[in-house]
Amino acid sequence: xxxxxxxFMGLFAAGLLALFSITGCSQESGGKEEGGGSxxxxxxxxxxxxxxxxxxxxxxxNQEFIKYWKEETGQGVTIxxxxxxxxxxxxxxxxxxxxDVVTLALAYDIDEIANKRGxxxxxxxxxxxxxxxxxxxxxxxLVRKGNPKNIQDWDDLIREDVSVITPNPKTSGGARWNxxxxxxxxxKQFDGDENKIKEFVKSLYQNVEVLDSGARDSTNTFxxxxxxxxxxxxxxxxxxxxNELGKDKFEIVNPSISIxxxxxxxxxxxxAEKKGTAEAAEAYLKYLYxxxxxxxxxxxxxxxxxxxxxxxxxxxxxDIEFVTVDKEFGGWQKAQETHFNDGGTFDEIYxx
Amino acid sequence: MGGNIPLGFxxxxxxxxxxxxxxxxxxxxxxxxxxxxxxxFLILPLVTVFVQAFEKGIAVYLEAxxxxxxxxxxxxxxxxxxxxxxxNALFGIMAAWAITKFQFKGKNLLIxxxxxxxxxxxxxxxxxxxxxxxxxxxxxxxxxxxxxxxIFAVPGIxxxxxxxxxxxxxxxxxxxxxxxxxxxxxxxITLGAGGWKTFWYVTLPNIKWALLYGxxxxxxxxxxxxxxxxxxxxxxxxxTNTMPLHIEILYGEYQFAAAFAxxxxxxxMAIFTLIIKSILEWHGKRxxxxxxx
Amino acid sequence: xxxxxxxxxxxxxIQVMGLRKSKKTGFKKYSILPGFGLTxxxxxxxxxxxxxxxxxxxxxxxSQMSWPEFWDTxxxxxxxxxxxxxxxxxxAAGVINMVFGVLLAWVLVRYSxxxxxxxxxxxxxxxxLPTAVAGIALTTVYAPNGWVGSLLGFxxxxxPIGVVIALTFIGLPFVVRMVQPVLQSLEKEVEEASxxxxxxxxxxxxxxxxxxxxxxxxxxFTLAFARSLGEYGSVVFISGNMPLKTEITPLLIMTxxxxxxxxxxxxxxxVMLVTSFMLLFIINFIQWWTNRKFISH
Numbered sequence: 001x002x003x004x005x006x007x008f009m010g011l012f013a014a015g016l017l018a019l020f021s022i023t024g025c026s027q028e029s030g031g032k033e034e035g036g037g038s039x040x041x042x043x044x045x046x047x048x049x050x051x052x053x054x055x056x057x058x059x060x061x062n063q064e065f066i067k068y069w070k071e072e073t074g075q076g077v078t079i080x081x082x083x084x085x086x087x088x089x090x091x092x093x094x095x096x097x098x099x100d101v102v103t104l105a106l107a108y109d110i111d112e113i114a115n116k117r118g119x120x121x122x123x124x125x126x127x128x129x130x131x132x133x134x135x136x137x138x139x140x141x142l143v144r145k146g147n148p149k150n151i152q153d154w155d156d157l158i159r160e161d162v163s164v165i166t167p168n169p170k171t172s173g174g175a176r177w178n179x180x181x182x183x184x185x186x187x188k189q190f191d192g193d194e195n196k197i198k199e200f201v202k203s204l205y206q207n208v209e210v211l212d213s214g215a216r217d218s219t220n221t222f223x224x225x226x227x228x229x230x231x232x233x234x235x236x237x238x239x240x241x242x243n244e245l246g247k248d249k250f251e252i253v254n255p256s257i258s259i260x261x262x263x264x265x266x267x268x269x270x271x272a273e274k275k276g277t278a279e280a281a282e283a284y285l286k287y288l289y290x291x292x293x294x295x296x297x298x299x300x301x302x303x304x305x306x307x308x309x310x311x312x313x314x315x316x317x318x319d320i321e322f323v324t325v326d327k328e329f330g331g332w333q334k335a336q337e338t339h340f341n342d343g344g345t346f347d348e349i350y351x352x
Numbered sequence: 353m354g355g356n357i358p359l360g361f362x363x364x365x366x367x368x369x370x371x372x373x374x375x376x377x378x379x380x381x382x383x384x385x386x387x388x389x390x391x392x393f394l395i396l397p398l399v400t401v402f403v404q405a406f407e408k409g410i411a412v413y414l415e416a417x418x419x420x421x422x423x424x425x426x427x428x429x430x431x432x433x434x435x436x437x438x439x440n441a442l443f444g445i446m447a448a449w450a451i452t453k454f455q456f457k458g459k460n461l462l463i464x465x466x467x468x469x470x471x472x473x474x475x476x477x478x479x480x481x482x483x484x485x486x487x488x489x490x491x492x493x494x495x496x497x498x499x500x501x502x503i504f505a506v507p508g509i510x511x512x513x514x515x516x517x518x519x520x521x522x523x524x525x526x527x528x529x530x531x532x533x534x535x536x537x538x539x540x541i542t543l544g545a546g547g548w549k550t551f552w553y554v555t556l557p558n559i560k561w562a563l564l565y566g567x568x569x570x571x572x573x574x575x576x577x578x579x580x581x582x583x584x585x586x587x588x589x590x591x592t593n594t595m596p597l598h599i600e601i602l603y604g605e606y607q608f609a610a611a612f613a614x615x616x617x618x619x620x621m622a623i624f625t626l627i628i629k630s631i632l633e634w635h636g637k638r639x640x641x642x643x644x645x
Numbered sequence: 646x647x648x649x650x651x652x653x654x655x656x657x658x659i660q661v662m663g664l665r666k667s668k669k670t671g672f673k674k675y676s677i678l679p680g681f682g683l684t685x686x687x688x689x690x691x692x693x694x695x696x697x698x699x700x701x702x703x704x705x706x707x708s709q710m711s712w713p714e715f716w717d718t719x720x721x722x723x724x725x726x727x728x729x730x731x732x733x734x735x736x737a738a739g740v741i742n743m744v745f746g747v748l749l750a751w752v753l754v755r756y757s758x759x760x761x762x763x764x765x766x767x768x769x770x771x772x773x774l775p776t777a778v779a780g781i782a783l784t785t786v787y788a789p790n791g792w793v794g795s796l797l798g799f800x801x802x803x804x805p806i807g808v809v810i811a812l813t814f815i816g817l818p819f820v821v822r823m824v825q826p827v828l829q830s831l832e833k834e835v836e837e838a839s840x841x842x843x844x845x846x847x848x849x850x851x852x853x854x855x856x857x858x859x860x861x862x863x864x865x866f867t868l869a870f871a872r873s874l875g876e877y878g879s880v881v882f883i884s885g886n887m888p889l890k891t892e893i894t895p896l897l898i899m900t901x902x903x904x905x906x907x908x909x910x911x912x913x914x915x916v917m918l919v920t921s922f923m924l925l926f927i928i929n930f931i932q933w934w935t936n937r938k939f940i941s942h
Contacts, residue, residue, distance in 0.1 A: 047588065055605055082587045083601065087903040089587075094905070095486030096496065097504040097586045112905055117487060168886055170900045210803045210885040213896065216604045217882070224608070225788040225802065244606040341904060342721070350888045351722055374846065379756050386752040387764070389745045393814050394767060396792060397782035398774075404785070443691045450684035456673035460933065464925045465692055468700070470868065471921035473875025474776075475895045476914045480699035483706055483907070490702065515695055537678050547679035572773035578878040579776060579895075596775035603781060615778040622773030626766040 043076030044277045046284060049099035051086035051173060051263070052216050053237050057300040058103070064296065065287050069280065077280055085214050086173030093117075093268065100272045100281040103265040105173035107131075107325075108332035110266050119270035131326075133262040134288035135302035138320055139181040141253040142222065142231040142238045149229045153255050154185040157230060158203040165210055165228035167218040169340050174215035176340055178232040181259040183339075184323040188257060202349040223250070234261060235317070236301035260322040401619055404612035416602070416610035417617050424590045425598035425614075428506070432594065433574040436513045441567050444521030448559075449551075452529035453537065463526070469518045477515050478583025481508055504586030509594065512580040517570045524566030525559055532558055561632055568629045572622050703918055706911035718912045723888055724897055728916075731894040734805055735873035738812035743866045746820025747858060753821070754828040771817050776878030779814055783807075784883045803885030808893065811879040816869030823865035824858055831857055860935040867928045871921050 050058060062079040069077050082089065082097070086105035093099045094116045104110055107125060114120040125132045143151050149162055157164050167175035182204055183197060190196035209228050212218040215237060222231040223245050230253075231238070238252050265285050272278040287293050294304035298313040310317070329335040339345045374382075406413055416422060447466060451459060469477065483489050485502040495502060502508050536558070540550040556563075578596040585592045593601065595618055602611035673681065707715065718724070752758075753765050771779065787794045787801045787810060794801055801807050831854065839849045877895040884891040894917060901910035 052604055080591060081589045083589075083604070084587050085903075091902060091905065092504060092586055095482050095488060095503060096492060096501075098501070116905060168888075168900075170888075171886075171896075171903050208887075211887050213881050213886055213899070214604075219606075220603075221803075225784065226790045227788070227803070241606065342906070342909070347723070374755075382748060383752050383756055383758055386745065386749045390749065390764065390767070392793065393810070393817060394770060396786050397779060397814070398767075398770065400782045400785050400792070401778065443688065446684040446691075447688040449680060450688050453678045454673055454676050454681050454685075456685075460926075460929050462688070462692075464922065464929055465696060467925045467928075468696060468922060471871035471875060471925055472700070473877060473895045473898070473914070473917060475877045475898050476703065476875065476917065479898070479902070479910065479914065480702045483702035483911070484699055488907075490705075511695070515699065518695060534676070534678060538676075541677050541679070550678075551680075569769065569772060572769070576773050576775040582878075596777055599775065600777050603777075611781075615775070615782075618778065619770075619774060622770055623766070625773065626769055629769070630762060630766050 041073070041075045043078070044275075044280050045078045045080065046100045046277055046281055047080045047082065047098060048101050048103060048284075049082045049089050049093055049097060050103040051089055051105045052083055052214065053174070053234060053240070054103060054263075055081070055083050056240065057236075057297060057302065060300070061288070061293060061296045064292050065284055068287060068292070069283065072283075075280070079284075085171065087171070093119075098271050098275070099268050100275065100277045101265065101267050101285055103263065105261075105263050106176065106332055107262070107264045108336050109173060110264055111333060113268070119268055120266055121269055124266040125264060127267075128265065128285060129289060130305050131262055132264045132266055133305070134265060134285070134293065135263070135297035135304055137235045137261045137263070137302055138258045138322065139178050139232060139255075139261060140235045140238050140258065140320075141255060142233050142241065142250050143229065143253055145249050145251055147251060147253065151230050151253055154182055154204075154257070155189070155200075157182070157207060157232075158200060159207075162207055162230060163209045163228045164204065164207045164230055164232065165212075165218050165222045166208055166232040167215050168211045168213055169346055171213040172215050172218075174234055174237075175218075176335075177234070177259055177261045179339065179346065180325065180329060180335060181255075181257075182232075184259055184328050185255065185257050187328070198345060198349060201345075205349055235303070239301040239316075254318040254320050257321045257323065259328075260324045262325070398619060401612050401615050404608060405616040406609075407612075408609040412609050413613045413616075416607075416613035421590045421593070422598060422614055425593050425595045426617075428509070428593070429575055429595045431506070432510050432513050433571050435510050436517055436574045437567055437571050439514060440518055440570055441521050441563065443518070444523075444525050444566060445559075445563070447522045448525035448529050449555075451526055453534050466519050466522050469515050472515075474516065474577070474579025475583065477580035478512055481511050481515070481584050503584050504588070505592060508584035509581050509592065512584045513574050513577055516577050516580050517573045520570035520573060521563065521566035524562050524569070528559055528562045529555075561635070564632050565629055568625050568632075572625050575621060576618065700918065703911045703914050706907055707915045710908045710912060714908075715912050718909045719916050723892070724894070724913060726889045727892045727894045727897050730805060730808065730891065731874055734808040734812055734893075735816075735870050737809045738816055738873050739866045739870040741809070741813050742816045742820045742869050743862050746817070746865060747824050747862050750821045750824035750828055754825055768821050769818050771814050776815065776876065777882070780811060780879030780882030783811055783814060783879065787883070802883055803887075803891065805884075805891060807883040807885070808880055808891060811883045812873040812876060815876050815879060816873050819869040819872070820862055820865030823861040823868075827858055827861040828854075860931050864928050864931050867924055867931070871924045874917060874921065874924075 048058060048062075058079075058081055062081070066077055066079065069075060082092075082099070084092075086109050089097075090102070090104060090109035090112055093102060093113050102110055102113065102120075110120065110124060114122045114124060121127070128134070141151060141157075143149070149156070149159075151157065151162065156162060166178045169175040169179045179201070182201055186197040186200035190200070210218070210221045212221055215234070218231060219233065219237060219241050222228050223241055233241070235252075238250075242250050242252070265288065267278065267281045267285060269278070272281045288297070289305065291306065291309065294306040294309040298304045298309050298316070301316065303317050304310050304313070325332055325335055329338075337344065417426075447462075451463065482503055484491060485495060485508065486492050487496055502511070536554050537550050540554045541547070545553070576596060577594075578600075581594055582597060582600070585594065585597055587593060587597060587601070589601070595614060599611050599614050599618075602608075602614065710718065749768070753761065753768075784791075784802055784807075786792050787797075787807065789795060789800065789802070791802075799806075801810065835853055836849055839853050840846070844852070875895060877893070877899070880893050881896060884893060884896075886892055886896060894913060898910045898913050898917075901907075901913065
């Protein structure tokens with residue numbers, strides 16, 4: 001048996017070696033580019049796992065934070081960004097993506113990280129001010145220039161001649177805010193009569209022409225493919241797409257009532273502890289509440305919590321009557337269960 | 353026996369002319385139908401990629417393919433392909449030898465297993481590695497405790513890529529080696545040459561073009577894989593984004609010209625490898641025809 | 646050199662010994678060629694680590710459900726609608742590819758025209774282009790404001806037709822690459838003989854060429870079909886993802902994952918996996934059948 005077995009074992013070992021060497025190289029490939037010779041502590045690296053529409057926001061904010069942290073502590077910090085659909089990102093963290101902080105579209109996703117993997121304290125939302133949401137947004141309509149279909153409010157969206165673009169609430173966190181906002185309008189309209197509300201939301205979704213899997217795909221469908229009369233979108237997304245894709249082509253319509261979209265943030269305790277980044281991670285999130293952080297948020301069309309900053313950007317953010325998920329829908333856990341899980345109201349509306 | 357599905361390596365000598373007996377008008381009709389079909393489904397989308405890539409001018413194009421994030425995506429993509437292709441090539445040779453040089457039971461089943469990654473949805477291909485190595489997965493606890501990262505790091509991307517491209521080279525070699533039979537090797541062994549020598553001097557020269565062609569296809573697919581890699585990458589900018597993922601990100605940022613610029617670079621890489629393939633094929637045919645004469 | 650060949654002799658001896666052993670179990674026929682243990686062992690090891698072990702996770706996770714739960718998940722109306730679309734569109738794309746693939750292969754093998762080499766090379770492009778890029782490019786071309794979409798009187802993108810287009814793109818190389826070598830090896834003399842015996846061109850095609858090409862075309866069709874069933878990246882851009890109407894099965898797997906429902910996702914994945922496996926087995930059967938026919942000639 002001797003030689004052949006040896007040969008076989010040799011090849012086997014070579015294969016394993018190859019696999020392990022790939023494993024090994026991942027650990028050192030940390031892309032270390034920190035400002036050398038930091039006087040204070042060893043430089044740290046933060047991974048911020050976020051959702052799609054915050055790319056521009058964090059690009060700017062990270063630069064400011066790096067400067068701030070260096071001045072404050074002398075410690076160099078590099079920040080890695082990961083973006084994607086909110087639910088998908090949360091799942092990646094649950095499955096082992098080593099995020100130091102998560103900045104996602106809805107509290108439900110962070111709750112799931114806390115529940116499913118237990119690496120975030122379950123009371124995470126009480127740890128930072130304002131429900132751990134340093135900035136907010138809301139749901140508005142983006143229509144074509146001149147508003148040819150004269151869309152003013154939610155009840156225009158169920159008109160037969162209107163074609164609506166919104167992503168699929170099953171796959172997109174942002175789309176869930178859209179759905180709940182329309183529900184809130186109907187709820188007020190029909191005084192909480194559930195059958196009428198469902199009927200309303202149903203006829204709205206019957207007008208939806210394309211149900212993309214993510215918020216940005218929807219924007220592209222509306223803007224690039226020129227399909228649909230109205231895009232239901234986050235306020236910041238609507239502004240961004242106007243700026244990026246043509247001020248002369250679109251305009252924003254503010255509905256009479258909308259939902260206060262609260263994209264929350266949290267430190268991922270266990271990971272930050274393990275990586276020894278807890279301090280920097282917490283400071284990173286707190287810095288979002290600082291004047292600089294709030295200013296950057298406002299500049300990127302997120303509504304700042306800081307009233308001073310909000311005042312400065314007042315012309316950018318219209319006065320809309322807001323409902324919140326906590327008050328209107330009893331929190332995200334409940335909203336997810338009643339509306340979006342399999343067999344929830346969204347399925348009911350679509351499958352009947 | 354199953355599995356002898358050649359993916360395109362053609363071994364007809366150059367010499368034999370294949371002029372058809374069909375009337376000219378039939379020829380042109382068929383050619384134009386075929387080309388219209390190709391034009392609609394293949395060439396137009398390809399042209400779109402290039403038109404959109406240069407929409408904002410050459411400066412934007414160059415910026416898009418030379419900025420650090422694009423470069424790191426390109427590097428990662430090449431690294432992944434450089435690991436996946438040789439491993440799959442070794443596997444392809446081994447599997448083809450075992451399958452074509454010997455008769456044994458369950459061969460059909462084995463070939464079907466090798467084919468399976470072809471037919472597995474990329475989404476599932478990514479998912480299975482998450483289920484295996486993710487923190488909730490079979491080895492998750494152990495990997496986390498030992499601080500070994502597989503998923504959301506380079507190894508996960510490599511594994512998913514190997515899985516998706518696994519059949520290509522074996523698929524290419526099996527039908528060819530089956531057609532060639534075992535007589536040459538048997539003669540060599542009977543004449544006293546050893547197994548390695550036989551493989552090196554008899555088998556390898558016979559299969560080298562098919563092997564190279566298989567590696568080229570495997571490489572092309574490894575570079576382009578999106579679905580499976582997307583599930584296991586973690587999308588960390590400048591770290592675990594391959595070129596296809598980088599394109600998706602740019603597209604999501606409304607940087608359409610930049611997204612298509614990187615896409616056009618990938619198309620160029622694909623076309624380039626296909627050109628190499630054609631040259632190899634031509635070379636192979638010529639050599640065969642020389643040997644035949 | 647000598648040491649190498651000594652080693653080889655030893656290997657041979659081992660091989661023969663191994664064969665004697667395996668003869669008893671009747672697993673493998675005798676052969677004087679060496680290396681069965683090594684290559685077979687490596688093949689099995691590689692397949693086990695990279696294919697079987699990962700795929701077994703699908704079975705492992707979906708088995709966490711009870712049977713009624715499993716059936717409820719995989720027979721949910723929305724999921725069933727997605728099977729219909731995925732199977733229907735893959736079938737349509739497969740048929741389109743089979744017809745045009747054979748035509749394309751014929752044209753590429755038998756005729757000569759300018760640019761033929763380039764066209765031949767381009768056929769492999771769908772293997773190489775990232776599927777997401779393909780999806781975006783196809784959507785751009787076929788959208789109502791796109792080059793082709795604006796010429797058509799009906800909607801293509803965000804309908805099942807869009808799904809068929811994307812899947813046709815994805816499966817395009819398979820049939821062509823299967824049929825090409827068969828056509829190439831087809832003896833022209835046979836055709837000529839058939840013609841000289843008074844058969845019309847059409848008769849020759851039907852009686853001589855068609856039966857030869859059919860198995861390869863069917864095999865190509867099945868591969869394209871199997872690949873289309875699982876395709877995700879390109880389809881989600883062009884389909885519009887409307888529940889019950891344009892949702893493909895892989896998207897539903899993603900949807901389940903989005904709800905952290907791993908068992909549900911793997912249940913649907915298991916259904917797809919079994920289907921794929923059966924399809925591939927059919928291909929192999931077709932191939933085996935052809936070969937047998939070939940040998941019995």
